[in-house]
Amino acid sequence: MRDPANRPSSYTDTSFVSPWNFPDEDQTPRRLVVHDTTLRDGEQQAGVVFTPAEKLRIATALASAGVNRIEAGMVAVSDDDRKAILSIVEAGLDAEIWTIARSVRSDITMAIDAGVDGVGVILLANSQYREIFRWTLDSALDQSIEAAALARQSGLHTTLLLADAPRYTEHDLRHVVEQIDGSGQFTAISLMDTFGTLNPEGTRRLVQAMQEWTQLPLELHAHNDFGLATANAVAALGAGAPTIHTTVLGLGERVGNAALEEVVMAATLLQRANTTVRLDHLPALAQLVSRASGHPIATNRPIVGTRIGEIESGTVATEFARWSERGGDLQWLFPYVPELAGAEPPTLVLGKYSGMANVDWALEHTGITVPAEHKAALLAEVKAEGIRLHRTLTPADFASLARKYLPTS
Secondary structure, three states: OOOHHHOOOOEOOOEEOOHHHOOOOOOOOOEOEEEEOOOOOHHHOOOOOOOHHHHHHHHHHHHHOOOOEEEEEEOOOOHHHHHHHHHHHHOOOOOEEEEEEOOOHHHHHHHHHHOOOEEEEEEOOOHHHHHHHOOOHHHHHHHHHHHHHHHHHOOOEEEEEEEOHHHOOHHHHHHHHHHHHHHOOOOEEEEEEOOOOOOHHHHHHHHHHHHHHOOOOEEEEEEOOOOOHHHHHHHHHHHOOOEEEEEHHHOOOOOOEOEHHHHHHHHHHHOOOEOOOOHHHHHHHHHHHHHHHOOOOOOOOOOOOOOOOEEOOHHHHHHHHHHHHOOOOHHHOOOEOHHHHOOOOOEEOOOOOOOHHHHHHHHHHHOOOOOHHHHHHHHHHHHHHHHHHOOOOOHHHHHHHHHHHOOOO
């Protein structure tokens, strides 16, 4: 639709999402603060190892992309990790540099010596942790508060990393909040969904309950055990938790975390959140982390998949071709225009499901002219070849088929 009067309110120059996402058109946009933990939780995915040089390259790319906070590693893990954190701090990147620490003095001292801006202090105090580590809730809290106090004396920001927060009893969770609030040693609380047990509605309720008990800023660290990490992150943001923990490509312990690229795009387009992250940097950032981690990017991965702009289906190809001919805006056929996320323009490809629109597109782009009466036969060969090859056809595959139908002199 070219007439602006006929466009829904959720239509923009670069995207068109559902107006049902925005019940209150006058709502003030929320600010999204991205705390990226690719270099710590991302590296905890089994088999992933980043060298200090790789960590610096990734941190530099994260900062260049506009990520607000970079969790550079766990300061007590190894000498390499400490060197990596120090090199990232010394690089003077345009982002806050964070680490995480156990609730012990030696970890906090190392964090202070590294020169980071903030430290996440881990609280392992839910029922199973108390049994595993043989401590009480109050003794664990005392250790975390003492650790945070040492960090605060050196001017560091301190976030309580409340492990397995969603599975605390309400009684114990309120007690934790009361003690943390009363200590005055923390600048935020991160609700760590350590085992991915929340759904979006549960996330909203948890954030809202916490807001009734504390004025401290809230953060969410989501895991993806049920495939809901991004949905939960967006729900938390909508409920009033401004800081979301992410990893590039959703790397992380077990099944991973909320993916940076998904969270940022969903928050920006589906919640109209304000973010400093540059959306067009996301594909290059994903490629960098994929190479360093050894984890290939699925071709159909949201936002950064390398083939999400390819159209094989004949019906969809017809829609695209006809809409393009009339100069229609791409966001009517996609939720957002590809260049918004640094992707290539859509293209038609050839395979089992292709139709005549795909063939016409391919003929135009290869410069081959096939008589109209032979196009149906060419399409049949394209479909058969796609089945035989078990993939889409390359331009060379298609040209080889098409040349058989060239007029003879």
